[in-house]
Amino acid sequence: KGKPASKPAAPAAPAAAPQHAHGIDISSHQAGLNVGALWADFVIVKATEDDDYVNPYMVSQANATLGASKRLGFYHFARPGDAAAQARMFVATVGSFRSKATLWLDWEDNAVPQGPGWAKAFLDTVKQLTGSTPGIYMNDSALNGYDWTAVAAQYPLWYADPENYNTVYMGYIDPAVPSVPYWGQPAVHQYSQYGQLPGYNGNLDFDRLRDRAAWDRMINGQAPAPAPAPQSGSLVVDGEYGPATVS
Numbered sequence: 001k002g003k004p005a006s007k008p009a010a011p012a013a014p015a016a017a018p019q020h021a022h023g024i025d026i027s028s029h030q031a032g033l034n035v036g037a038l039w040a041d042f043v044i045v046k047a048t049e050d051d052d053y054v055n056p057y058m059v060s061q062a063n064a065t066l067g068a069s070k071r072l073g074f075y076h077f078a079r080p081g082d083a084a085a086q087a088r089m090f091v092a093t094v095g096s097f098r099s100k101a102t103l104w105l106d107w108e109d110n111a112v113p114q115g116p117g118w119a120k121a122f123l124d125t126v127k128q129l130t131g132s133t134p135g136i137y138m139n140d141s142a143l144n145g146y147d148w149t150a151v152a153a154q155y156p157l158w159y160a161d162p163e164n165y166n167t168v169y170m171g172y173i174d175p176a177v178p179s180v181p182y183w184g185q186p187a188v189h190q191y192s193q194y195g196q197l198p199g200y201n202g203n204l205d206f207d208r209l210r211d212r213a214a215w216d217r218m219i220n221g222q223a224p225a226p227a228p229a230p231q232s233g234s235l236v237v238d239g240e241y242g243p244a245t246v247s
Contacts, residue, residue, distance in 0.1 A: 021209040022172040024195065025075065030202065031057050035064035037199045039172075042071035042209060044104060044158075044188075048090045050079035062097050071215060072097065075104040075137060076122075078111035083118045087125035102218045103134040104158055112142045116151050123155050133218045135187060143180060152182035156218060158207070159186035168194040172206060187214055 023042035135156035195206035
């Protein structure tokens with residue numbers, strides 16, 4: 001994931017709402033990270049890229065996540081090529097971890113022009129091989145540049161929100177849940193690539209999960225139902241006391 005210049009640090013934020021889970025996504029760039037020492041409800045670990053790269057720290061990062069009783073996810077960074085072949089490599093690399101983790105397709109960079117058909121072929125293959133329901137990660141440009149109707153009908157979204165993406169946050173915040181095309185609301189909301197947590201000197205991607213049960217159902221092959229998109233000037237009743245309710 002690219003790293004544009006950061007904005008000045010945001011002021012200290014109030015404590016995050018307890019009903020939401022907060023986590024990070026990591027790769028070999030965070031090789032020195034002590035996962036167990038950080039506050040994170042969940043960690044999504046890079047497993048593979050293209051059809052020939054495996055994160056050499058994947059197993060240690062995954063074991064550290066599970067050992068610290070955190071929820072675990074894995075992602076595959078797509079590249080142009082054979083969708084089914086990349087999906088098979090991803091599933092094989094994750095191995096026995098897949099019974100304990102959510103699985104995600106990282107859809108960015110030069111993979112995007114391949115279109116939603118390629119992404120769906122990858123996700124369909126992962127689902128067929130594992131019985132789990134994978135999800136897809138993308139940013140605003142990829143989301144708005146294509147018709148994602150068929151993908152959104154089956155697979156959850158992990159959304160990279162551009163709103164405050166380059167803002168530095170000293171600890172998690174609980175931003176408003178974005179409304180996006182096709183999905184209504186994302187399952188996972190990545191809101192900053194410049195997160196800072198005690199115990200680690202580098203930048204971290206900050207992610208917010210609204211529904212732990214929906215995450216767990218993905219592992220069992222049950223996709224969470226898409227949330228309805230809020231209408232202008234109204235507040236969707238979601239049973240949660242969050243920032244929108246406070247506002």
